[in-house]
Amino acid sequence: MDLEILRHSASHIMAAAVKRLFPSAKLGIGPSISDGFYYDFDIADKTLTPQDLLKIEKQMKKIISANLPFERIEMKKAEAKKLLKKDKETYKLELLEGIPDETVSFYKCGDFIDLCRGPHLKSTGELKAFKLLSIAGAYWRGIEKNPMLQRIYGTAFETDTELKTHTTRLEEALKRDHRKLGPELDLFRIYHEEAGPGLVFYHPKGAELRFIIEDFLRREHKRRGYQNVIIPHIAKMKLWDTSGHTNYYKENMYFLDIDKQKYVLKPMNCPGHILIYKSKLHSYRELPIRYFELGTVYRYERSGVLHGLLRVRGFTQDDAHIFCTEEQLQDELLKVIDFAFEMLKTFGFEYEVDLSTRPDKYAGTEENWKHATNALIAALEAKKQSYNIDEGAGVFYGPKIDIKMKDALGRPWQGPTIQVDFNLPERFDMTYAASDGKKKRPVMIHRVVLGSMERFLGALIENYAGAFPLWLAPVQVELLTIADRHLKYANIVKEALEKEDLRVEISAGSEKIGAKIRSAQKMKIPYMLILGDKEESSNSVAVRSRSKGDIGVQSLEEFIGFLKKEMI
């Protein structure tokens, strides 16, 4: 059975149920989506609640057991218009006007009829396993000036077993949701009301985690011959005229005025790195030059599409630009691909690869695009790396390799990207002196190996369900004193551990030891050390692991060795 048809039919059955329960409901659209379906409704006098979902499910079951056939009805547009007008389906009327054909189709089951291209199941009885999942607001046609409709999400499968597997996974995903875990573990917050949506504030533990990752990244880049640079967040708009951003990327840019000139809050780091390259003459001997920056950029996104750390308005890329000769291009691409793969493995992700080709709006010549795309394909093939083609998903200045990270639940996350660019070097008239003394144009690679720190942190939280491995945990060891008199010993232990660069916190307070353990466990701290009279007198620690519980008493020295071994 085709899952798309099954789910699309499920959305019709849901709409039929909604119309029975709320006759004033007007229909929006009701497609099948990658893991289920939804339908949008305008119900003027009613805000749907989770309780209503149960009622709707019950009504759907009635429609299913009646086993009503899905009938296809074709009619002329004028007739269709009359029918929809009678039913006051104003949204469907709008859709109808957009259909160029003279004849349109409806699908009817029981007393429910809906403008629809189809196809559908034979009858409602074929739907065996379904579940309604959630309610959300959605603007009609996704445009914020339009009315806000009520969207019901659901899913459907061929069998109950499949449905059960899926909903269990959804529950697991919900538990791992970084938007929930982030504030719970006090890693970050987004102060929508006070500061604005899409802008992330890193609290101490989140900042600690970010610096652990950033320091690691900086070392890895240095080891591979990258050089740090730092550029300002604002620059004159004319820099972005040269790069083409004001032409191809304007809707995503923030502008401000300084001394009657237009300035831009940088949406990308490339033009700044190009300015640094151009500040002096370069010889072929110096290439490849690799500039790296943990560069914070700001891009406008409509508030409706913002989503936790995954879709934000400000984020920090682990961004680098490589300037090389055409002869070096292949080798550099291979190095970057290896670098990206190695990073993802370090953080516990699997991956798959997409190749994104020329979009509708693009800068540069067709020849350059072909050249750049071929370079990427050649690199992937040299690595015997399989890939999917994502037609038209490149950036305006060049094609790219997108590496999707796959987390512990097998879900894909947008990760590293690698772009080959022959356009910006031309627009900025970049050159180097070749071995024959002639001026030549370098090729430019734009690349990130984790992506954005925000999105990566979101993926990391969900991958580990917030229980970070020891080397990443913002607090690695929590010291739990049994009574206030053990605080002195706790401070001695803390100092000894910090000397070894371990990250330690003391849970002093007057709570009982059980409460302290529960709270450290809730914060997913890898190790808890319980410190009482016995431990103090023997200069030892009673170790509790987040995953294994009590693992016995160790001398302080043993414990340090034990942690060091785990972090290798």
Place this chain on the structure above:
Amino acid sequence: MDLEILRHSASHIMAAAVKRLFPSAKLGIGPSISDGFYYDFDIADKTLTPQDLLKIEKQMKKIISANLPFERIEMKKAEAKKLLKKDKETYKLELLEGIPDETVSFYKCGDFIDLCRGPHLKSTGELKAFKLLSIAGAYWRGIEKNPMLQRIYGTAFETDTELKTHTTRLEEALKRDHRKLGPELDLFRIYHEEAGPGLVFYHPKGAELRFIIEDFLRREHKRRGYQNVIIPHIAKMKLWDTSGHTNYYKENMYFLDIDKQKYVLKPMNCPGHILIYKSKLHSYRELPIRYFELGTVYRYERSGVLHGLLRVRGFTQDDAHIFCTEEQLQDELLKVIDFAFEMLKTFGFEYEVDLSTRPDKYAGTEENWKHATNALIAALEAKKQSYNIDEGAGVFYGPKIDIKMKDALGRPWQGPTIQVDFNLPERFDMTYAASDGKKKRPVMIHRVVLGSMERFLGALIENYAGAFPLWLAPVQVELLTIADRHLKYANIVKEALEKEDLRVEISAGSEKIGAKIRSAQKMKIPYMLILGDKEESSNSVAVRSRSKGDIGVQSLEEFIGFLKKEMI
């Protein structure tokens, strides 16, 4: 003899000389300043050159040897106006209008007469030691809409010896000028034309230096119980309404529009850190809470006042906000003062202390200001630290301690500041639960211990004349190969040194060894290792020090030990 009178008279003598040479010159103002004097001229048909300065000096010497007396002449304003009109002294006429008195004074020497309050030397012959230094553009009354005048700077002393000492120091300062050394050592650039004035781009060596300092700072803060946080660069304007910035600081802020709401590019980090504090309830047990961030801020400054790294439009503060109880305030202030002093000593600076009190535009109650000012005074007195009072130079939300760094030439630089603030905690309604369970307001300390990374880097470059001590040098060791065949050995040496976390560069090229040494010396790299056949065969390096020249051949191991010892 009073130096101010001497220099003011020198400026009159210079103006007399200019009028003799360029009779159409109109006079602006001609005061004595801290280390000399200047006079502003409007000479319509003439742009002054350094050559002209020599001519003017020659003419001044004539006026001096004529030993003309300075005569004071008083007259009614109406009469003065007639005189200035006749001489077409339009700028002086404007000044005259601003004088409220009925009688004004002129000073005359020879055929030169000038509206002036005096006093002056008895006669021109008393000026023994003077020198004209430079020409600069200066807007009339410092307002950019006004005409640009030509300013001549000069200096004068009682004796030739004093003059000589001063000009030698000026030459030394000029050699150390970070605006010259920064690009020469390829540390940073400001791309006025392409990106905008006041916005600093760190090239690889400058970024390396900045990260050395930043990593050091982060360790030092961690050691002292500070926690990292990271906040976005933009936030809704209403956050800044609450803090009072839009009321007291508006002219220095950049605004942008997002979704029809006003946003601010942050000029300060405090409101962001306050949001994080306020995200949960705090108990007295948690205080003091110390949030630290290397926070980049943007502040509007008129383009005329921008100056290298010292006065910019974007800069990164080593900023922290401490939230503590009133009882903890004194102790926290003492810790911060110690921290700041220790940092400055580490980087080779002496210092002196100013206390800046309530400005004209201020937020909060007089009582809170008094309270805050007293806390700062008490801390300074507890440390037996002498200080000057800078009346009215506090920030709108609180008084501050300004620590001036003194460099190798004894020049003062703006450095750390420490502010006590009772106002923002009130404006943001911040609280903590006291030991009796009651809600209380924390006190807030704003502090930077180096100041801004930009200004500090500027001071650092000039303090060391670009020859950074080994631990700060972006490149510590330059490897100079005698011939191409030594490149392999150079790479072995490089790897061995990098394993020890040393920063190494290879100067490969085909230049002669002498040229390579000169170029490394020009880049002020602490150590050069010359690598030829002899060194390769004996696994050794021929060491050249930036300051001591050739210091002999060492084994690689010896050399590593030698460097480590220097960095302790």
